[in-house]
Amino acid sequence: MTVRAALFDLDGTLVDSLGDITDAVNHMLAGFGSPSLTAPSVRKLVGKGARNLVRRALGTESQDDITRALDLFVAYNSSHIADKSSLYPGVREALQQLAESGIRMAVISNKHEALCRLVMEALGIARQFEIICGGDTFSEMKPSPLPLLRVVERLGVPPYEAVMIGDSINDVQAGQQAGVTTIGCAWGYGGEEELTGADHRAASFRDVTAILLNGTLAGC
């Protein structure tokens, strides 16, 4: 199999954003007079977008409260987007290498698209990607296959020549349903058990490039 497109998850895959997400969650909780959460607790809530994150952090089903919480979270996170966030080791080099080898690249995140763009600009990787989309870009977010199918269509690449690289079950399930090969990243926020369905497992970014460039993908 020739890999023509690499579709990357963002939080927990390219960027370690947990510190800033935790601060934004705690800013939001303070606005409700609720106690703070630790980073390991917030880590378990990341993955299905900001609305789901604030709903679970606050422990409410009130749509009014969730909307207010979301506004507080997004406003704080927008102005503290990369105070503590950084790229995972090897990301910059890997993106350069993949770009040089002609692999088309996109980010498909469940984070708001505007926040994706902000953090990617701040960390200097936005220009490496032809397409950047977030949880609010399409009518459905991962684990729906829809964002992946829309992106490969826009790239003009068939799903079977694309690979989804991510750290959570949302990435693995979206990839499986889209007919895209999946690489599970062991360094992210998803637990070990979330990646059992992935076609490949990467322990570092070096593994990701080796799998993408050396033709070691299943079915090669």
Ligand SMILES: O=C(O)COP(=O)(O)O
């Ligand atoms: O912000 C989230 O909930 C998850 O974002 P991700 O899809 O980039 O991991």
